[in-house]
Amino acid sequence: MKSKIYFSRCLLACLLLLLAEPVSAGALASGTRNAADFPGTSIVEKLQAAIRDCGPAPCAVYIPAGTYDASPIPSWKVDATGSRVGVLLPSNVEIRGAGEGITTIRVTRTPSDPTATLFANGNHANAPSPSRNISLRHMSITWTDSSPTYDWVSIFICHSCDRVELDHVSLEGNPNKLVNLLDNTHVDVHDCTFLLHSTSYGHGDNALGVSHFDPAQSPGNEAGVVRDNRFVETGDYRMFSMLIVAQSGLYVHGNTFEAHLPPPGNATGIESGQDNTLRLPENVKISANIFHGASIAYGGLNHSEISSNFLDHGDIYFALQSGTTASLSGLTIADNELHFGSISIGGLEHTF
Secondary structure (H helix, E strand, O other), X not given: OHHHHHHHHHHHHHHHHHHHOOOOHHHOOOOOEEHHHOOOOOHHHHHXXXXXXXXXXXXXXXXXXXXXXXXXXXHOEEOOOOOEEEEEEOOOEEEEEOOOOOEEEEEEEOOOOOOEEEEEEOOOOOOOOOEEEEEEEEEEEEEEEOOOOOOOOEEEXXXXXXXXXXXXEEEEEOOOEEEEEEOOEOEEEEOOEEEEOOOEOOEOOEEEEEEOOOOOOOOOOOOEEEEOOEEEEOOOOOOOEEEEXXXXXXXXXXXXXXXXXXXXXXXXXXXXXXXXXXXXXXXXXXXXXXXXXXEEEEOOOEOOEEEOOEEEOOOEEEOOOOXXXXXXXXXXXXXXXXXXXXXXXXXXXXXX
């Protein structure tokens, strides 16, 4: 009897060790490409070569453990928008590392480098069909930027994509936005770490933007979910916000927003307001988030809810953006807990 119990415990221990072990190159699923096996001057070119090798079939590419310096940005390809792109992502592709802090990609943008993005979807808004099923998982990416230009500079941009997932990815640096999601549907950004190092105007403005951007697109009311992430402002430039909410149907839940800035005031964790078409998002829920030294800046949402959030040295403040004519109808603010903060509502009628 004792031998059976001992064997069962050993088997359980072995299973737990296997589950905790990072994915290794030798344990890849059948059909997964190992980026290290493909030619290229840096991990950027190796990734693109691995994706090309998949052809039209669904593609999974693995990046082994290690620290990889990206090739110089001027050597990257020019995409349909005129920006340089390191890796163009087709539909049905998954890029996966060995783990956060285990697989690391480093990008450096010098003062003379052009506008650039490390990852971008291949099918833009004017393509016959949108990009679908794009995933980045289990890696760290850092971006250091010293160029005076900043528009359309990000680690990852997806235009008009359906079912984008960021899963256990650490993103750090001072591009204009770490991640920029425009006119996307069914996004799932979860268990990620966003370290926003704001250094000046245009450099580190936002960690994540979810926005309706193109007037020709109708993304509907299913933007998706941003959940269980950690947002940290590590710079000293606090003009902008960690998370931009400017698209209908977004659920923001269970995230932590941190800023350890000197007084006075604090940083903005979440900013909501009109989208690029000057319309207010609807059906947005911001709930069960934790804010340390960070606030919620409310520039407008219709038929939405801000509930069960905890703010330590943070505020919830409301002010209609200039040019916004729609009313803030159907808004619920309930069960929020504020320590050393306040709820400020200005310029609104019929508030109960």
